[in-house]
Amino acid sequence: MAIELRNVSLRIGAETHIYETNLSLQPGQFNILLGTTLSGKTSLMRLMAGLEKPTSGELWMNGEAVTGIPVQKRSVAMVYQAFINYPSFSVYDNIASPLKVAGLPKDEIDARVQQFADLLQLTPMLHRLPDELSGGQQQRTALARALVKGADLVLLDEPLANLDYKLREELRDELPKMFADSGATVVYATSEPLEALMLGGYTATLNEGRVVQFGETSSIYRQPDSLEAARVFSDPPINTATIEKRGNSAYLNDSVSWTVPAQLASMPDGRYSIGLRPHHLLPDGEGVKVGGEVQIAEISGSESIMRVNIEGNNWVSEAHGIHSFEFGEHRSFFFDSKRCLYFDSNDKLVETQV
């Protein structure tokens, strides 16, 4: 189902949770809301579900205005970060509950519950109570309940955040497949850029109650249209610096410069911002060479993350393999100037070909 937010905003008391937002999601799409805590992901979902009434603006579904229609009458399902199931119902009754309320015949309910219990590997525990299940099984039950009724709009609010690492990976793989054939519009909220990239589909990056950018996940990762969007979609945070553009060259300072791409070369001279993702700043290799002082170095698995002070900017370098550094050590880092994103004085992206 197509869902459309037209100039929707949400204010509670004096606090603005969502600034005026326009967003249009197509049927069968897997959409991701990406943003940090308090960026408005949950508020936006609650608006889409109808649990919150927008302060202004309208919500349209399939070309119909649904702003004032109660949630019971909408075809919406939602899964929360906390595992929400009906504690007094068995797993079977939990999954069957939306179908029972809809008044479906008993054998059809039975068939559909079995189908989704199989899909989510819940068949052996159908007669247990939610409290007797592990966290992963509880969340599977909640997912099954959201799937079983075949809602047109399925909202998943960080559904995997409370699960352990292994289960998360497993479910993250399965999730898009589960929804692939349902034709439902799925909205998935997450605070992890990496998770968004793995899930694919479309992404809306959110920051402080505003949708910063919306588009295909991979393209908005590669081409964030503003510095803000680039910041949201990068973890560890994207490295930024101010450069001075003169002719065909970009100067980080007097000693570090490189040739700018054609698009930027045709822009007027002056100050620009650059964004460079941490994994493009490496302790060895070739390209533009910068000197920096190591401030923090940590090793997470096979990655080394170093915080370095480069030409007065606090940058992060993320490199494969184990690199050991002394605190305060002065050494060189390299980056490929083609990897730089350039932003003008309004923090808007200067289009470049990658």
Place this chain on the structure above:
Amino acid sequence: MNKKWILPSLYILFLMLPIYGLLSMSFKTTNEILGGFSLFPQNFTLENYIKIFTDPTWYNGYINSLIYVCLNTVISVSVALPAAYAFSRYRFLGDKHLFFWLLTNRMAPPAVFALPFFQLYSAIELFDTHLAVALAHCLFNIPLAVWILEGFMSGIPKELDETAYLDGYSFWRFFIRIFIPTIAAGIGVAAFFCFMYSWVELLLAKTLTSVDAKPIAAIMTRTASTSGYELGLLAAAGSLTIIPGAFVIYFVRNYIAKGFALGRV
């Protein structure tokens, strides 16, 4: 026996002493009780109990008490459920003040209300009915039930309500089919406390009844004053009043610990 059990055992023994005294007295004749102290009944008799179970003025007292106590428990809990839900789920002007004000009702001594209640119930011909006592006890029990239930309800995430609405449940269907079973423990605890307060309350129950709805405690005091000191009979009647409470406690014993954990009991 482990050493750590000594102190609790002594404490329990100390607590049980008066109850044992009452039980042992209930099997004695009044003359033996007046004759001096003895640990065990010398002339074991069931006479006191037989009298209570055969004399309608006695056993009706129990029936009357049970009727208005049960009536009160049902009214209190069913009225408190939606009220507690509102306090736990909605924010409205003065909600916290109103919640506290409810509690202050419990601070007022029953004697303050006895006379106005007496006059009001006489005027509307509710005097000497079970409903009169049940309603009067609501004054203390509804705030208590709201307070206890609100604690239990606030422990249930609001997302449960929302999930039910998204599943298509109407409010009342959700409330009855899902919410009430979820807070069954809280309802058990609230009902227990309503039952106990109503069961032991004497002043209002005595003032608002004369014959038809007279509670057992009032019958006990009257008997003592008209036919001298029938201590054996009184002890038997007293022993019997312990039974309903013990019975109710048996059913909610596991839930009460949960109530204590929430700090609401």
